[in-house]
Amino acid sequence: MGEILLEVKKMNKKYGPIVALKDVDLTISRGEVHGLVGENGSGKSTITSIAAGMQPRTSGEMIFLGEEWNPSSMIEAQHNGLSMILQEANTIPGCTVAENLFAGRENEFAKWGFVNSKKMNKAADEILDKFGITHMRGKDPIDQFGFEDRKLIEIARAVDDKTEILVVDETTTALSLEGRQILYKLMDDMIKRNKAVIFISHDMDEILEKCTILTVLRDGEIRGVLNEDEIKSVQSLGTIRQLMVGRDIGDKFFRGDFDSGHLDEVALEFSNVSGPNVKEFNLQLHKGEIVGIGGLSGCGMHEVGKMGFGMENIDKGHVRSGGHEISSAKEATDNKIGYISKNRDTEALILQGSIDTNITMASLADISKAGFISPKKKAKLAKEQIDLLEIKCKSGKQWVNTLSGGNKQKVSFAKWIAKGSEIVIMDCPTRGVDIGVKQAMYELINQMKCEGKAILMISEELSELIGMSDRLIIMKDSKISKEFTRSESLSESDVIEYMI
């Protein structure tokens, strides 16, 4: 084992009452690709973002290169040798490639306060050449490049000769095979130069192939560490999964059946719909059917969901339900369409309001009699949902901002179940929800299907799309690139191919 580069001791991180990290100990040594795996929200990115100076820790200690480590910003961290490539796109629009590469380091090219852009462009070209990126030049505006190329710029920006530890946080999901090769080459190069890489990914294949040591997290705690031999062993995947989930989730995590049958009646129809970020989208959603839509985050799938609910402008084509044109949220709800937004806290919930208020928000017109809303009726409607979905709360009067993420999400589901929606469009229904609630959600969605409800599930998580959908639509660059039918043999790698 090489010299220790970074040592994390008893680190804790709290967001208000929510514990994101609990007494985490982690050691990164020279020459290792240290994998971090765990479910969403298990704390992988929290650890690395604290180490990279993006946010402060609540308590604990970090030692980097033998010294106390308290970076106050990403730039400071990078300057001292700890660089991070982020999950989200993180280039600055409206600037050139070179300006993006040297963001925060302009001083190196500045004289009397003016940046010598010729010098900067030349330095940028040198870096790009070193990475084997030839189709981009320093003087090019960043906006003319796609998502993947921008990601490569980020990678090139993160690494220089001083970098001791490189954090790769779910970067590969955004990259095509070519892009991945560039990244893998860079990681190999780091190891050759006796540096270290922290590698976060959901793709188990690459984790098993690349990592020399693997730490498994769950609910902010470290649940296990696998050394190189254990990683390469045959049963490693089973061990890792068990550590990640903490219990045997069995086959019933998603739907157990592989029957893609549904009723014949069309519940919601998109015909030739075009609009912002969506081109010629066609879909017939039937009763009793779960249609999944997947793709990279800019592919237009979220817009499709909003269009189905009348909350996004349609330039061409029609969205219809039961013969009615849907062009506003009012028309959508009148036709029993419900929409669970991806942006839960801003679009789906009134955080500064009670659970009762939130659950009944869409149903007030239905329960009012000659304009009168009976408070008893309202409380009863909410209570039924609280019991049905097992929302953990003291009473319906409790404010939603005091609930956990999972229970918040249950409230936004409850709103539409209370309304009696027959068609439910859900955008990232299990985002930021812990695994127990996740399983409950999947059960609920399956039950809704069995009741003959039509479900359009838009998600960034391939596993749940494959696990739940009767039909899976993959979108790329605003268009449908592929449609899959439910089958046991469908794997994530089959699907990813059509996303990028």
Add this chain to the structure above:
Amino acid sequence: MKKHVSMVRFSEHISDILSYGGLVLCIVVFSILSQGRLFNAYNIKILVQAVCVYAIMAMGAIFIYSMGYMDISVGSQVGVYCILCIVVTNKTGSLLAGFLTILALSLICGLINGYVAVMLGLPSIVTSIFLMSIFGGAQLLIMEKLAINSISIEYDMTFFKSTEFMIFVIVVIALISIYLYNYTQLGEYVKSIGANELATSYSGVKTVKWKVLAYVFFGICVAVGAFMLTARTGSAGQGTGTGYAMDIMVALLLGGMPLSGGMKSKMSSSLIGSFTYVILSNGLNLAGVKVEYSYVIKAVVFLAVILVTCRKKDGVLPR
């Protein structure tokens, strides 16, 4: 743990405690300072007359403030309504015609406040500044045309300025407001618009429609309030209505209304606040405080209330 719970309860009800406590404090302090004159028969009549106009308009204003909006055109609206009511009544000899004229005008204002802001994509405060200027100009113009400093009503207002009638109007408007605010969609939606407009529209609520309805109801309250002011004073002039917009805002704040609106808004704020504000002004007067100092005292009280209620997280100042 128990202590923690009681602390939570306390902070939840802090605005209630402050507003009711403030009213009680005002009553106690000024009863003593005025040596009991605060509640003699004559002064009670004065109090009711003063409260009437504030309370009626404040109850309508609750619907606007609940959405996190404010309307600063009230003052100049009141001025024009009072003058028009008198002019029309004197011309036609019918008080009803006068009242209906200002009611119609107030409904139009409600529509403008609601629709124009939405259609032009402007914040409501902008349309309300627009209306304030228009009405301010109109008020001056009308008085200039009439070529007198103040105009008096030539109709017998004895019945309409009786304390009994004023109490009757307060009660009627209060019952309507409480019903609309607590037991109908309008009330629910104005609160939820204030708390999160986007989430409200994502629940299939046509927010524009309810905004306009809220402004229309407020308009009706302003018209009724202006009518009661006309009845009380019997005359109107260039200065009529000045300061009402701010007075109502102060009254609502004293009553514990959060300026950002939302689910913490309560109809009771309008009544509690109006009484507190009127007793504060009247009490200072009775206690022999000079008018110029009473402004300073009011300002200090106002500042104190804001400091206590707004300087916490999720406070009551507008977003």
